[in-house]
Amino acid sequence: MGNGKTTKKVKEPVRLREKKLANGNISLYLDIYRDGKREYEFLRLYLTNAKTPLEKKQNQETLATALAIKSKRTIEIQNGEYGFTKQFKLDTPFLEYYRKMCADRLKTETKGNWGNWRSCLKYLETYCDEKTTFKDIDADFINGFKDFLNNVEKDTHKRTHKHESELFQPLSQNSKVSYFNKLRACINQAYEDRIIPINPLRGIEGFKAAETERMYLTLDEVKKLDQTPCKYAHLKNAFLFSCLTGLRKSDIEKLTWGDVHQEGDRTRIFFKQKKTGGQEYLDLTHKAESYMGTRGKDSDKVFSGFKYGSWALLELRRWVLAAGITKDITFHGARHCRLSFPLRMNGLRRLVS
Template identity: 40%
Template structure:
């Protein structure tokens, strides 16, 4: 099998990155040949005509990521083709592998904590000596049942369906990553669906409440400024926490923030109001955080 990385221009001004799998050809009754191909659209895209350094950097990073995916797909195909779906890799310890994935998320406390909780439930279900060769569809379904009927919170109550779904999806994501890493040829969780997620009631601040908060003293001024800035811009905590002055640009008499979202990795352009600008304070050096000293604890 041959795998190529191809580019497809979109009307949106972006270019989609697609893997083309060439699997030989078939011969019709009249003797004509027809190539057999399949395509996989990747989650990465390029700016067709990059207009600045940020967009050029975006293209460079996404192209590198797409090449890595191509290399992993090729390795997985070769492993399966030659029958050594890497027997030594399939003996990899599942818990230790997931610990490695969790370590990669240490800069995102909320996400890290969710993965850590999922792993604790997995250990309670299967212990610490489980290897990938022991993980099949029955194992995955058993974990789903365990979360629904046996798993408990720290306070001893049953898990909500949303927590069940979240923890199950962590195992599913780990198995998908293991496929990417060439440890297993396919994920045994592919056809197993998570628990149905219930709609969660969310509380929102009213305009009057927000005005009262703005007038209320806070022992941590940077926390108050960052919170009100979030309310005025809609930016996530993770993006505000890492925001630097290099990402704050003066544009046509206004202020624009050009940043890469931590969650989606997408490049964003956000024009903000003068009221939001005031909460950022005095401009610092390009590499300095706008909200220096802002801390978070779960």
């Protein structure tokens, strides 16, 4: 019984439609009507001509997935989010995106840091899979990766069932810091690239770096090294030069004779720090100058043949032990030598442009 008025039916903004394909399967898609405009979203979900109970169950699951997406789109439209979320590419495969970042950084990063990017990839490939997209990258995913790094020797067994010799070993604290920072950089870049609308890292703390004790050489120990033969003369000269100047190994590797200038009785080197990019100059002592050897062409490397790597570290440690020094010394320790610090403070100047 009514008052003669008819109730206008509100048009459903999102409808699930079917399209029959040539092979007999049915493709599911959404018919979306919004702001007077119609568009279609093909879901890449298909119903087959089911005959067995298993095939019928698969069709039911596929249909349930399609209805869930339909409900999500309806809510997005009601909340005014549909046009906003469409601007982003949440379907981007996460591991594929991370691998591209690794490839791009091969040209710009140091060998060691790029190696950390590659190592982190191995852990990510174990933690998630190729189906993971940026839709899945949320706070739970990130905190889960932190837990995974903390318990990696246990989780790899549960996740991969690899042979015991292939399982990951427990990670050092600084490795956890490095790998989490690689994930952080990837997510931050995805946010900048408008892959994701909201950065899920907000409020999540990374790992804290472990405090490490740096080993220093005393003046007497540097004198011992100076008097002890080393298998590779360029390694010995470069290391002692770093002890006296505080230059990083990366700056020593690329130092050319064109960077070395004679000004009266003073020798000065001009260089651009590889790590900081700062343009600086350093006045050398006569002892530091003696480790550079005979001057070559401007384009020649001062320490020709010096290239720091695992072999150089091994030979450095052999040389240090031969000098009767039991400290665990790396090339990085040379620039923190107690002898080089006051010399750097007196001799190193940054050029102001």
